[in-house]
Amino acid sequence: MSSETQHRFRTNLLEWGKENRREYPWRQLDRTLYEVFIAEFFLTQTPADNVAAVYPGFLERFPTLEEITEAGEQELVEAIEPLGFQNMRAEALKQIASTHDHLPIEPEALMELPRVGRYVANATLCFARGDRLPVLDRNVERVYSRVFRDAWPETEADQLTFAQRLVPDEARVYNLALLDFGALVCRTEPLCEQCFANKYCVYFQGSAGRT
Structure with a gap:
């Protein structure tokens, strides 16, 4: 070729x-790295329209990693439940929030987080920061x-x-x-x-x- x-x-x-x-809410240009990460984390094995129904409410309740740290895991599970894989996702988000005040800005570092693969890492950095x-x-x-x-x-x-x-x-x-x-x-x-x-x-x- x-x-x-x-x-x-x-x-x-x-x-x-x-x-x-x-058009989806996470595609707005003013989205933070955390906000884009949450969308891409949820979009794995989940239709975009399903994520769009949950995403705004989740960010309103958990606008930063700090709120996830302070939340009970069951509260997190209930917020994610409509997407499926809620226990797995809640556990991973709790682990990430408990060990990071801010998300890494290198693909390899993001991929070290629980349940984060190459796609989520690259998509997060590309769509939030414009990384090539x-x-x-x-x-x-x-x-x-x-x-x-x-x-x-x-x-x-x-x-x-x-x-x-x-x-x-x-x-x-x-x-x-x-x-x-x-x-x-x-x-x-x-x-x-x-x-x-x-x-x-x-x-x-x-x-x-x-x-």
Whole structure:
């Protein structure tokens, strides 16, 4: 896959994102690192609309890590219960709050926190601070594996390197557009006829690659 095609995809995606951006409360530009982290922590294995229903109330009750530290674990469980995995999430948040006054600002340091993986760490720092980091979840991996097909690496480390090259300086805008594109167009059952990339997407162009 040529660098020209990668540039074309990046440019097309940024243009698409301007017209198709999904609005959620955690996407506001004035959100703090903590507020973005809470959203990304909740979004793991949970639909965005479900998180949107709980997120404002949770932040009102727990606006900082300090309030989580002072809260009883059962109170925390009840606040998170509609999202599922409430006991696991409450326990992890209590552990984080009890050991940190402020969240780390390095991906590796964030990943040392309980129940925090590469996606949550990179997404938090990208969307809260604009850090130029790749954000890879299942939807994004599906997009890249279809558009770039054989050029998409097999190992996680190589995938991160590949994705890093595609992230422009406007990383926050790009990664949000990528997440939206994976959710709205390049879905499990993709809307290829509506896709801006269908002229160069390897998945669409090669009938042998379709599933």
